[in-house]
Amino acid sequence: MIIGLLKEPSGENRVALLPENVKTLIALNVELIVESQAGTAAFTTDSEFEKAGAKIGQRRDVLSADLVLGINPPTDSELEDLKAGQVLMSVFQPLSNKQLVEKLMSLQFTSFSMDNVPRTTRAQSMDVLSSMATVAGYKAVLLAASNSPRFFPMFMTAAGSIIPSKVLVLGAGVAGLQAIATARRLGAVVEAFDVRTAAEEEVKSLGAKFVKVEGATDDKSAGGYAVEQSEEYKAKQQALIQEHAAKANIIICTAQIPGRKAPVLITQETVQNMAEGSVIVDLAASTGGNCELTENDRVVQKHGVTIIGNSNLASTMPLDASKMYGKNMVNFLKLLIDAEGNLNLNWEDDILANTCVTHAGEVMSPRVKNILFQTETA
Amino acid sequence: MIIGLLKEPSGENRVALLPENVKTLIALNVELIVESQAGTAAFTTDSEFEKAGAKIGQRRDVLSADLVLGINPPTDSELEDLKAGQVLMSVFQPLSNKQLVEKLMSLQFTSFSMDNVPRTTRAQSMDVLSSMATVAGYKAVLLAASNSPRFFPMFMTAAGSIIPSKVLVLGAGVAGLQAIATARRLGAVVEAFDVRTAAEEEVKSLGAKFVKVEGATDDKSAGGYAVEQSEEYKAKQQALIQEHAAKANIIICTAQIPGRKAPVLITQETVQNMAEGSVIVDLAASTGGNCELTENDRVVQKHGVTIIGNSNLASTMPLDASKMYGKNMVNFLKLLIDAEGNLNLNWEDDILANTCVTHAGEVMSPRVKNILFQTETA
Known part of the structure; x- marks a missing residue:
């Protein structure tokens, strides 16, 4: 089998495989063709890919491989030029791209969306959402600290005492927990909020305080994801978060x-109630943001508060983010490749x-089928 | 006595006193007049200064106070309008501003330069070089981490292991030691170099490795500052730093x-020998930089390495930097104010x-006199 590695569109610095991953795959008896300059934005050269055993090719060569691999999928017009039966591996975000899913169906591709990996123990090593959330949570805190007019850590100096910054983390999934850990490393006092009661213990184990709203709906069938909450809960949550946010610097x-x-x-x-000079980093920016004033892919100042809207912070740490993404891909590919590399x-x-x-021609993922097509099949 | 607090020129976000400092000074029976908007860039309003007991005034009112206080001195033309005998407190950088010193002499001002505070134990609480270096060392590491394509800390994740970043700190004074501490907090592996042998122990106590060049000139009479080294030493130093720098990510x-x-x-x-994606933060940028390719007040990419030249990082953390600066000023002012506030x-x-x-009309500081006027008095 030939695997083709796409160069990502401009603005995305990561690459789906690094030379170290290419090496592993070649040992599994597959051939690799890498689009020229695919690694440039991740500080990796074509010759490093060649040394690892890949061929360097043009985009059309990569697109004609048996399995076409990238973080962003090929463009719509590129998809139309592919052959039925080709395998595509990307982050398709199927739940918010119904049209694309229908296109993938009608063009008879075998498509794997890496944001669709189940959140099971065995799948952890392939979970790009988790690995990229680790990067984003870490980087969010660095950006917050870099944009804050205050120190994160406490200082007892000859020039007086500096009190530590107060950080509030909303959502204690992988990104939130990594944000907590990083803010704690830097010496901040951290509080965290999550609708999932299971998060409390994890938050506390990282040395942060858990902000608890009573009466949350906890849907065990959601596979560890957060679920929509009742209006009453939302009102209580709103009041409590408002109270804690007003005291937070970050x-x-x-x-x-x-x-x-x-x-x-x-x-x-x-x-408006936050102190001037406070900083909000909103990783939910691309889906509207957790903050009403967030603008996606922009840094804005509102009421003296700096609001950074960025849902793709992993792209700003392309070396280690690609390293983790590539390792996830290799682990997943091992499920699809037999001993002869087919x-x-x-x-x-x-x-x-x-x-x-x-x-x-069929939708395979039960989750995608349920969420996207349930009204039609009902 | 009336103390006038200047608004800093644009580009400088700090302010020399915060409202909390104003309060302390008013308790010492002095009057305070604060230039309108002096605190805006440090997220502090005129009304907060008023609440602390200061009057808000125009620049000309502030410049006519008995003691005129700022971080940056008044402009040359403003100085010419002041009265002989007025007291000025700023960072004049006298050692690199001989013309300004001569002007201060001829205009018969009593001028205190806060970068000239002796490095003695009793003076520590007034040492703005130390307090601002604390800010700069911390912020330098945050900027480096924010601009690096890699994590600082080690990670053992389901998506493989991430090795910690290697950080090399050149110069282990206050800024360097704070940089070491911050990089260690973030989980990096840190090495540090300094010509002063006394630095070795401090570097090691922070968990970093000391890069030692044998044969340094250690001038005890320099009051803890670094001194110029021999050509032989410089060649050895160059080779060793080159070797360690090539392995550093930061x-x-x-x-x-x-x-x-x-x-x-x-x-x-x-x-050129550093890995692509490495980051250099050069706090010595304003005096030419420790890196040959540094450009002052600019971020440049050279040979795949990001080089950030900034000697005024304290201005980018204006709240806590002003807090420390203000506390230094209050401690110093206490030496000059009698019980009646005169x-x-x-x-x-x-x-x-x-x-x-x-x-x-005389130069008072022995250090300034020696360094600036020694050739003429010899």
Whole structure:
């Protein structure tokens, strides 16, 4: 089998495989063709890919491989030029791209969306959402600290005492927990909020305080994701968050619900009540933001508060983010490659079956089918 | 006595006193007049200064106070409009501003330069160089981490292991030691270099490795500052730094010699040997930089390495930097104010005498006199 590695569109600095991953794959008897300059923005040269055993080619060569691999999928017009039966591996975000899913179906591609990997223990090593959230949570805190007019740590100096910054983290998933850990490393006092009661223990184990709203809906069937809450709960939550936000110097927003608009947790009024010079980093920016005043991919100043809206911070740390993404890809590819290096799709494998969006004209992922097509099949 | 607080020129976000400092000074029976908008860039309003007991005034009112206080001195033309005998407190950088010193002499001002506070134990609480270096060292590491394509800390994740970043700190004074501490907090592996052998123990106590060049000149009479080194030493130093720099992901440059061009420790060749994606933050930028390719007040990419030249990082953390600066000023002012709140210059006080640049037409600071006027008095 030939695997083609795409160069990402401009603005995305990561690359889906690094030379170290290419080496591993070649040992599995597959051939690799890498689009010229694919690694440039991740500080990796064509010759490093060549040394690892890949061929360097043009985009059309990569697109004609048996399996076409990238973080961003090929463009719509490129998809139309591909052959039925080709395998595509990217982050398709199927839950918010129904049209694309229908196109993948009608063009008869076998498509795997890496944001669709189930959140099971065995799949952890392939979970790009988790690995990229680790990068984003870390980087969010660095950006917050870099944009803050205050220190994070406490200082007892000859020039008086500096009190530590107060950081509020909204959403204690992978990104939120990493944000907590990083803010704690830097010496801040941290509070965190999550609708999932299971988060309390994890938050506390990192040395942060858990902000608890009573009466949350905790849907165990959601596979560890957050679910939509009642109006009464939302009102209580709003009041409590407003209270804690007003005392925070830094807010890191990570609360997202897959396939839906992000919950608004920080209103304009909350921002007005914050001290001037406070900083909000909103990782939910691309789905509307947890803060009402967030603008996606922009840094804005509102009421003296700096609001950074960025849902793709992983791209700003392209070396280690690509390293983790590439390792996730290799672990996943191992499920699909037989001893001779050929494609072998075992539909009994729950990870493969759940990650697959479309195959032979059908939607395969039960989750995608339920959420996107449930009204039509009802 | 009336103390006038200047608004800093644009580009400088700090303010020399915060409302909390104003309160302390008013308790010492002095009056305060604050230039309108003086605190705006440090997230502090006129009304907060008023609440602390200050009057808000125009610049000309502030300039007519008995003691005129700022971080940056008044402009040349403003100085010419002041009255002989007025007291000025700013950072004049007398060692690199001979013309300004001569002007302060001829206009008969009593001028105190806060970068001239002696480095004695009793003067520590007034030492703005130390407090601002604390800010700069911390912020330098945040900027380096924010601009690096890699994590600082080690990670053992389901997506493989991430090795910690290697940070090299050049110069282990206050800024360097704070950079070491911050990089260690973030989980990096840190090495540090300094010509002063006394630095070794401090570096090691922060968990960093000391890079030792044998044969350094250690001038005890320099009061803890670094001194110029022999050509032989410089060649050995160059080779060793080159070797360690090539392995570093991050270099923080803090090596400065008062009143002289900063030593060049990182040559173009060294930068070429560094891995792509590495980051250099050069705090010595305003005096030429420790890196040959540094451009002052700019971020440049050279040979795949990001080089950030900034000697005024304290201005980017204006709240806590102003807090520390203000506390330093209050501690110093206490030496000059008698119980009735009047100016009382006690020339027997070594801190006062050493910090004073000019008084009654004479240069007072022995250090300034020696370094700037030694050739003429010889």
